[in-house]
Amino acid sequence: MRDIYAEAVDLSGSRVECPCGVAFFVVIISAIQNRQIQAGTLILGDLTIQGNIKGPASIVESLQIAMESRALRALVPLSNKSQFAGLPEEVVEKLDIVFYGDVDRAVIKSVEI
Numbered sequence: 001m002r003d004i005y006a007e008a009v010d011l012s013g014s015r016v017e018c019p020c021g022v023a024f025f026v027v028i029i030s031a032i033q034n035r036q037i038q039a040g041t042l043i044l045g046d047l048t049i050q051g052n053i054k055g056p057a058s059i060v061e062s063l064q065i066a067m068e069s070r071a072l073r074a075l076v077p078l079s080n081k082s083q084f085a086g087l088p089e090e091v092v093e094k095l096d097i098v099f100y101g102d103v104d105r106a107v108i109k110s111v112e113i
Helices: 022-032 060-068 078-086 089-094 103-110
Strands: 041-043 073-077 096-100
Touching: 022 041, 022 103, 041 060, 041 103, 060 073, 060 089, 073 078, 073 103, 078 096, 096 103
Parallel strands: 041 073, 073 096
Antiparallel strands: none
8 A cells, every 4th residue: 555645835825726636636546556547538627635526617618628639538527417418519429428426436437447
């Protein structure tokens, strides 16, 4: 077992909130397991200090940009599922959108088997 400590420091002193993205957590776990994240994967969401998932206010713009950048799949917090119906058809057609409810599921759904 390994302990990993990461600290985000606001060097500007402006007290800007610095949440840990789920993507950061997934990258750390994939490095420990020596497994790669599936190519073309976008991971949305933040992780609170309590381990809760906090979704972005809107997924529309992020997924549109991901599609234009030729991403293949997007992991999206379950809390954003209600926004799925408002996505442009082209985004839904071209991106494999996968919802997750906790960081363990995000890791499982994003690393290569």
